[in-house]
Amino acid sequence: MKKMELLAPAGDLEKLKIAVIYGADAVYFGGETFSLRAGAGNMTEDEMKEGIDFAHDHGVRCYLALNIFAHNEDIEPLNNYLKEIKDFGIDAFIISDPGIVTMVQENIPGAEIHLSTQANMTNYQTAKFWYNMGVKRIVLARELTFKEIRELREKTPKDLEFEAFVHGAMCISYSGRCLLSNFMIERDANRGMCAHPCRWKYALVEEQRPGQYYPIEEDERGTYILNSRDLCMIEYIPQLAEAGLDSLKIEGRMKSAFYVATIVSAYRKALDAYYNDPTGYYFKKEWMDELKKVSHREFTTGFYFDKPTNKDQNYQTSAYTRDYTFTGLVKSYNPHTGYAVVEQRNKMVIGDEIEIFGPDAPFFVQKLTEMYNEDGEPIDAAPHPQQILKIKMDKPVKENYMLRKKKEKGN
DSSP: OOOOEEEEEOSSHHHHHHHHHTTOSEEEEEBSSSSSOTTSOOBOHHHHHHHHHHHHHTTOEEEEEOOOOOOHHHHHHHHHHHHHHTTSOOOEEEEOOHHHHHHHHHHSTTOOEEEOGGGOOOSHHHHHHHHHTTEEEEEOOTTOOHHHHHHHHHTSOTTSEEEEEEEEEOOSSGGGOOOHHHHHHSOOGGGTOOOOGGGSOOOEEOTTSTTOEEOOOOOSSSOOOSSBOEEEOGGGHHHHHHTTOSEEEEOOTTSOHHHHHHHHHHHHHHHHHHHHOTTTOOOOHHHHHHHTTSSBOOEEOTTSSSOOOGGGBOOSOOOOBOOEEEEEEEEEEETTTTEEEEEESSOEETTOEEEEEETTEEEEEEEOOOEEOTTSOBOSEEOSTTOEEEEEOSSOOOTTOEEEEEOOTTO
């Protein structure tokens, strides 16, 4: 049985390494230009080379997003950029613009091309067109159901791969080709500068009915809602496999390393459990519990089972649920003394109850009883960002384990 790839976002070099360590089979990232997440940290060319080497050393593939819709002014700089990165060992290029497809093919012969979801591929005839253009994989439009995906698989070449989003934010409009950001604040979402105005809080009022507010609804064809819930398909691993998908994609190049570690780890456990025993597989609630410990909106299955209704949207609030705080990243551990060197990410104080988790063990809970600064002096609180601490651990930990704590109600 061919296993589905777990594809994780890598908004910067740290997140790339975390994604690899926590179980991704492949990572996708952008350079400093030409991808649709200009607000992510992204990577310089030196960072990209370091990240690719790190991933390849761990058997993980690397995909570079070049998925802007290019304007004339982008063409010459992109040609130069392709010449600079052609020998980096990038495993595939994620592209939506047909012109950029040909540019990559001309500059990097034999390059593997993945068609971005921005290209809105929704039928098998279009899939065959792109296959004949040299595309190896298609990132399916978010608007496809399981039934449509199965039909795509049946009616397209067997060596054409299909990738689908399974977790994260759901762009409004058609597969993310959004005009809101450009129209409202002159930041072009289709060139990497989306301000996410779909996440702002809105009410619609018809001019003849002042004071009467209406939700924005959708149909199965067109422009979609403001303020969507987050996609989550971890409960449906067998259905994803049976649909013929080759890669499961997690959205989130703008999200934190804590988010990447938590989501990748949960999906890794679910996938491994499924492939270890497909017939005896069952979903474990603890995987969903983990997903809910990072910033998220209420979850939806999107279009997979049917076209969404207004029940799949969140009209009451634009807020995220943030029940846990990422407090620290383990940099090293001394098994003889039981102390870990920890880089602080959010404030910790003596007496805090914290959870410690890593990629290869269940989380455990302990109270902070001892904490020292870089000079070895005991301290009661660590309020400074990225402060280096020494903390007594109740159980052994490893580099890149993470510390989190549950927020108190009202905070």
